[in-house]
Amino acid sequence: MDENRILIIGGGVAGIQAALDLAEQGNKVILVEKTPSIGGHMAQLDKTFPTNDCSICILAPKMVECSRHPNIKIYSYSEVIKSERINDGFNIIIRKKQRFVNEDKCTGCRLCSEICPVKVPNEFDCGLRLRSAIYIPFAQAVPNVAVLDKDACIECKSCIKTCPADAIEFDNPSRGEEIQLFVNSVIIATGFDLFDPSKIKRYNYGKFKNVITGLEFERLMCASGPSGGKLIRLSDGEAVKDIVIVHCVGSRNINYKEYCSRICCMYATKQAIITKEHDQSINVNVLYNDMRAYGKGFQEYINRAEQDYNVNYIKSYPYSVEQVPNSEKVEVTFENVETGKLEKHRTDLVVLCTAIIPPKSTKDLCKLFEIENDDYGFIKSLDSIEPIITNQKNVFVVGACESPKDIPDSVAEASAGASFATERNEIIEESKKEEVQHKISGDLRIGVFVCHCGTNIGGVVDIQEVLDEIKNEPDVVYTTDNLYTCSSDSQVLIKEAIKNYNLNRVIVSSCTPRTHESLFRKTCEEAGLNPYLFEFANIREQCSWVHMQEPKKATQKAINLIRMSISRARFLKPQTEIEVDVNPSSVIIGGGISGMAAARVILDKGFKVDLIERDSKLGGYLNKLYAINNDLEDPQLIIENFKNKIIDNPNLTIHKETIIKEISGSIGDFQIKIENDEGASELNSGTIIVATGAREFLPEGYFNYGSSKAILTQTELHQKLKNNSLFNEKNEDIKRKVVFIQCVGARSKENEGNTYCSNICCANTLRLIKILKNQFPNIDPIVVYRDISVYYRDEILYREVRSLGTTFIKYDRENPPEINNEDEKFKIEIRIPNRKEVAHVLSDLIILAVPLISAEGTTNLSKLLKIPQSYNGFFLEAHVKHRPLDFSTDGIYLCGTCQSPKTIKESIFQGYGAASRALVPLLKTRVKAEPIYAEVDQKKCISCEICELTCPFAAIKLEEVSENEYKASVNPIMCKGCGACASACPVNAITMRHxxxxxxxxxxxxxxxxxxxxxxxxxxxxxxxxxxxxxxxxxxxxxxxxxxxxxxxxxxxxxxxxxxxxxxxxxxxxxxxxxxxxxxxxxxxxxxxxxxxxxxxxxxxxxxxxxxxxxxxxxxxxxxxxxxxxxxxxxxxxxxxxxxxxxxxxxxxxxxx
The missing domain is CATH 3.40.50 (Rossmann fold)
Incomplete structure (x- = not known):
């Protein structure tokens, strides 16, 4: 089999995800990162929204997995300096910058950093603290290898004398090393840079110490940051009592960056919440223009900030930041939009949310690979709805270097990029692993590793008290604590402890096994310990985070939870995973744009696809629209384009007007019973992709909907435009007022309706206005809104629509507009927030912007597949940040609006990404299943058949063991490990492994x-x-x-x-x-x-x-x-x-x- 090699430029979360997907599909991956460690900006963050998960805790396992994977070669502290196209591939030259440290010898002990007398600003901490001339960028760095900054070095050579591994190579040539190799394709994932706010003089950034950027505040909040997680004024180190967070610094401004950077509203809210979690007494004011909760769970997150944490949001235009004379405080002057008054506020710290801009390297990379930039310097994808693909064959772009985006979209887009970067459809030949002798016998020797998780655990639980108690437990021979146990250096420490202390049971006390169990199991296995002799104590999600105000009781609970794990560990037995064959086909449920995108990728790799659609035609919700995107494209052309890419493939079977009756099986072997006009049939597949889409909310009871044909939803307006039936009189000269009311049935209070922002409604309204103005120039459009939620290029559309003469009138949730009929027109009263003014508007036509809600049949499908729904009815992914396209159930994936409302572009790249995730088991042909299944002690079995009647999977049956003697027997492949049979057995003859x-x-x-x-x-x-x-x-x-x-x-x-x-x-x-x-x-x-x-x-x-x-x-x-x-x-x-x-x-x- 020829080797397929893919180059990924950029080692942030997008590059890491693309590398892992490609490597798992059997490709050789070259991951190039210009800094000394992979991780990107995500490694610098304290927490992530909307879950407030520790950022490095999510990222570090992926970083470690990257470093471990036999198919991934990491070139950190390196850059691509030359590219030459050879047929469909590239000859690449990588310059590996000089570390002056031997990567193979360095153990990451950091003794060199400790003895180095030189101190210079630390780039990772945004210059807020100092580092040595020889340093490792951060605790979880991958590779965990020092780098010597020769520009800062005074050549005392103390590090050389101190290094126990003789790893420092001071006299190496400064130029470094050049590596030449051939790659079949290239994925660019270089992320983003941040706007320099010193360019806006009125904020006085760089002049006043207590004016900082959002990223600097992240480092300040982080337990491993310059202040140890304490929120202090940088000018004097005193505790912060008041903070002002300023939005849109450098963005949405024609003098700097005219686009919206999308993520700022949410990370500002996260920072406000985390500030309050640090100290509830801190006063937090957020100065915003429009609140843009663009993402799943984001609006609810903002609601919690206001209601549960008392964060004060002020719609405003910040004017200046000045130092208060004879004080460490600064004064913010701003116009309060809702009161119309100029206000001043004195505060300890001002946090500037700066614009996302392209990395400095983007121009050079574009020149190197002959690809295009867009108007703002980001790498341009082929068109407005076809993400990932550039104008050059086999060069792809993913993540924030294409446009501003948050982590889930970067991860999903990375998986999508992986699906295009390889044409591999061969069976993966598993690389042979080095045989490791597993420890399975001898006296119990338990090691316990307790994690601080920065301040997530250590800020509540007294870790030293935990260690003092646990070290005296019987059979415990080793205890230690780690700042972050999931980091790469901690994995080394765990392996060393297993070997040095002859441990035969390992307990990690940290976060949840749902995200980190596989990481620590692999670590144990590499050290020669059977992975099922590992046990997890969840002292974060189920202790420190839920008992934040009761640290003493949380500490006692943590001790007890670890003791419970120790008790269980004594009875753990080595287990061997079961291998399962994978049926080389995939079932895709939903034939909309996302489902067709997924089908395209899997079909291109040579696998069979059954595409199930409950409607009579493919295309889904797109079929109802008149025009999409800012170019006002015809949706039917897009549908036909995608259909043409799959329709003639002999491996595709389309099942229209089909419903699913029953689903059984597991990864590798699913059975799906379907029914349509042709009758009932059964499909078999190795994986399932759910792409069932969404539907428009019916606004009954809102704004007189249903009382007049002149009150329409956005989709109904699209239908009128498609049918050319909007107005009875076609005279374009007639002046008509059209009022668009936003957030109808969306962003509601809890228990009063749909609580979320539907993401696409504002942009849809702007496009509809543009369409109407093109067809009916005399139309007078009025938008009644709460916030205009658009981002990146849609911000320019917003500006364009305003220039067309559109009036925008704000309302708040507590005082929605009132509509009355008046002489064949509608009289609308709008109360201006926080003012005594009431706007009166006469309208000929009212358009209601209603949210997308989960598709009909979602709950039933959830039950059939045993996959969860979120509180708002959409499907719930395995993890919002690092597994946005996976369900918790192996082998089942999701994409498109069945997960949450999203744009067509996002639905497409999610379809590609879900297909990439599904290709991993399909290409492997065999997957490993956990060895959690029932076993029968046939000596105890009394042949009562209770177990057989109990098992819903027919995995346990009575079998004849001798003439006329029957005993229960388990098929471990069919057994799902629920344990119902073991609990039902009247003679305790059944044991559940693990x-x-x-x-x-x-x-x-x-x-x-x-x-x-x-x-x-x-x-x-x-x-x-x-x-x-x-x-x-x-x-x-x-x-x-x-x-x-x-x-x-x-x-x-x-x-x-x-x-x-x-x-x-x-x-x-x-x-x-x-x-x-x-x-x-x-x-x-x-x-x-x-x-x-x-x-x-x-x-x-x-x-x-x-x-x-x-x-x-x-x-x-x-x-x-x-x-x-x-x-x-x-x-x-x-x-x-x-x-x-x-x-x-x-x-x-x-x-x-």
């Missing part, structure tokens, strides 16, 4: 040990797929609840037997909370119905033995319902307290008698 009764009982006994300071002690069982994810969601959302709950994760609530429940009460629990998926949503089909029956029976048993059955509760919670999980815990805790009080009073009364 979730054995011994493991669960040990955790119960440790969790239920009663202490006076933890009242009441509650043991909770959480199913892996929904309620455990819901508990994690409570953590990332910072929903607080009592610290007395002790969670135990199982794959399914059906794994919990009556014996487990009784064991908890026997061990001292005062309450037992069993949680799982909502009925009908169970990942294991019927598991929670079994749980429901079992809990009902357990309550009867408790009653018979004198325990109040109300001490046992069963609750349902989905992965997106963090708020529900927190409420369940609060309410159940109060219930148990009440029962305790009643029983105590009863005892007192009996004693008196």
């Amino acid at each position: 979730f054995t009764d011994e493991e669960i009982k040990s955790m119960i006994d440790t969790a239920a040990v009663h202490k006076k300071d933890i009242e009441p002690r509650i043991v909770s069982f959480l199913c892996n797929w929904c309620s455990y994810a819901g508990a994690d969601n409570a953590g990332v959302s910072r929903f607080q609840y009592p610290p007395n709950i002790r969670p135990i994760r199982v794959m399914c609530s059906a794994r919990i037997s009556i014996n487990h429940i009784l064991e908890a009460f026997k061990a001292g629990a005062e309450g037992v909370l069993v949680t799982g998926c909502h009925l009908g949503d169970c990942h294991y089909l019927t598991g929670n119905f079994k749980t429901q029956r079992r809990v009902k029976l357990a309550k009867e048993i408790l009653k018979n033995v004198g325990i109040d059955p109300e001490r046992l509760q069963l609750s349902w919670c989905s992965a997106s319902e963090g708020n529900i999980f927190a409420k369940i815990v609060k309410d159940f805790t109060e219930k148990i307290k009440s029962i305790n009080e009643m029983e105590a009073k009863k005892v007192e009364q009996e004693l008196v008698l």
Whole structure:
């Protein structure tokens, strides 16, 4: 097989994702990064929105995976200096800049940095603190290798004398090394730079120390930053009491950058929230122009900032920042738009949200590869809806170097770029791994690694107290703490500890296993420890983040959670993963633009595709539109273009007017039963892509909709324009007023409607105005809006529409416009926010901008696939930042508006990206499945058939073992690991691998040990797929609840037997909370119905033995319902307290008698 080699320029999150996708598909990847470490700007961030996840905690596992992958070669501190096209590929010359440190010898010990006497501004910390002349950029750097800054070096050579590895090569030539190689294709992922705000003199950036940029504030907030995460004034180091965050610095300004940078509103809100989490007493004011919550969950995030954190948003035009005489404070002068007054505010710190601009290297790269820039210097994609592809064959662009975008879109676009960068369709030949001898015997030797996670854990939990307690636990022979346990250097430390201390069990106490378990398992395996001898203690999402105001109790809970993990670790056994063949085909559900884009990629790689569409034609929502994009293109031309790329492929089967009746199976072997006019049939596939789209919200009850044919939604207006039936009178000279009302049924209060921003409505309104003005020049358009939410080039469209004479009138949510009929016209009253003015407008036509909502049938499909929905009805991805195209269930992917409202361009690149993700298992032909399945002890089996009747997957059956003797037997490939059979077996003949009764009982006994300071002690069982994810969601959302709950994760609530429940009460629990998926949503089909029956029976048993059955509760919670999980815990805790009080009073009364 010929080697396929792809060059990726830029090692930020987009470059990393593209590299991993391509490498997993069997390609050789050359990843070139100009700085000493991969990671890009994301590595500099403290947190990410809207989950407030630690940024480096999300990124570091991907960085480590990149460095480990046998198909990826990283050239850090390097640049591409020459490119020559050879047929369809390129001869490339890479200049590897001189580190003056041998990368193979350097161990990353940092002794050289510690002894170096030279101190210069640290680029990674934006110059806010100093670094040595020889340094490693940051703790999680990949590679974890020092670099010597010769320009700063005074040649004392102390580092050479100190280096224990003899790695410093001081006399190497300064020019570095040039490497020449051939690549088949190139992906450019160079990210972005930031506008220099010193160019705007009135802000006095660079003159006053207490005026800083958003990125500088990120470093200030970060626990590993220059102030250790303390929010201080840079002028004197005093604690900050007041902050002003200024939006649109250098952007949306014709004198600097006229476009909107898209991400600023949201990272400003994140910074406001995190500031409040640091210290609730800090006053935070955000000066904004339009609030642009462009993304999934973003509007709700802003709502939380206002309602839960008391962040003060002021619609304003900032004028200047000046130093207050004889003070460390600065004074911000701004016009308050809503009051019309000029205001002044004195503050400790001003944070400037600066414009996103192209990297300085962009021009040179474009010249090198003969590709085009757009008007603003970003790399130009082929056209407005075809992202990724440039004007040069086999040169692709992804991420923010194409246009400003946030992390999820950069990651999705990176996967899309990977799908185009290779034409590979051969079976991947797995590279042979070095055989590692696994440790499986001997006395228990447990190592515990406790993570600070910056201040995420260490800012709440007393880590030293945790270590002091845990080090004395039986069988624990090694304990340590790490600032970030997920970093590459921490993986080295873990491996060294395993070897040096002969560890045969490893526990990491940090974040959630849902995001980091695979990282640490690989680390253990590389050190010779079976990966299933690793155990996770979740002390972030389910401890520090949900008990932020109770540090002492959070510390005690963390100690107890680690003890529970230690108890389980004692019973862990080595396991071997199962290999499963992958059916070389994919089923794509939804034939809209995103589904067709996904089909195109998979078909081009030679795989079979079944495209299922419930409508009579392909194209989805696009079929309803008259024109799209700023060029007002005909949507039908785009639909036909995509159809033509797939329709004649012999591997494509299109199933129109088809519904899905049943789905079973797992990654590699899904069975999909479908039904249409031709009857019922079954499809088999290795992967599934969900691209079911969205539909327009019907605004019944809003603004008199339905009372007149002259009140239309945007889509209805598109239909009128398509049919040429907008006005009965075709006279273009007739003057007509058309009023567009924005945010109709969107951005509502919680429990009052759709809470989210639909992202596309504002731009759609602007385009419709442009269309109407072209066709009917005398139309007078008026836009009644809350915020105009558009970004990048749409900002220029906004300016153009204003120049056409469009009037814009703002309203607020509490005072929506009122509409009355008056002589065949509409009289509209609009209350101007915070003023006594009321605008009166007469209109001939009213257009309502309503949001997209989840497609019809989404909930049913969610149940069939056992994939979660978010609170707003759209599908819920595995992780909003680093897995935006994956579901938690392996082998199932999503794209387009079924995830959330988005543009056509975004839907297309998500389709490409989802296909790229689906290609990984398809190209591998075999995937590994976790060894979590049932085993039967046939000596105990009594052939009662209960297990066979219990299993929803027909994975366990009675088989004849000798003449007329039958025993239960499990097919491990078919078994999904729910554990329902083990809990149902009346003679305990069934063991669940990796979730054995011994493991669960040990955790119960440790969790239920009663202490006076933890009242009441509650043991909770959480199913892996929904309620455990819901508990994690409570953590990332910072929903607080009592610290007395002790969670135990199982794959399914059906794994919990009556014996487990009784064991908890026997061990001292005062309450037992069993949680799982909502009925009908169970990942294991019927598991929670079994749980429901079992809990009902357990309550009867408790009653018979004198325990109040109300001490046992069963609750349902989905992965997106963090708020529900927190409420369940609060309410159940109060219930148990009440029962305790009643029983105590009863005892007192009996004693008196």
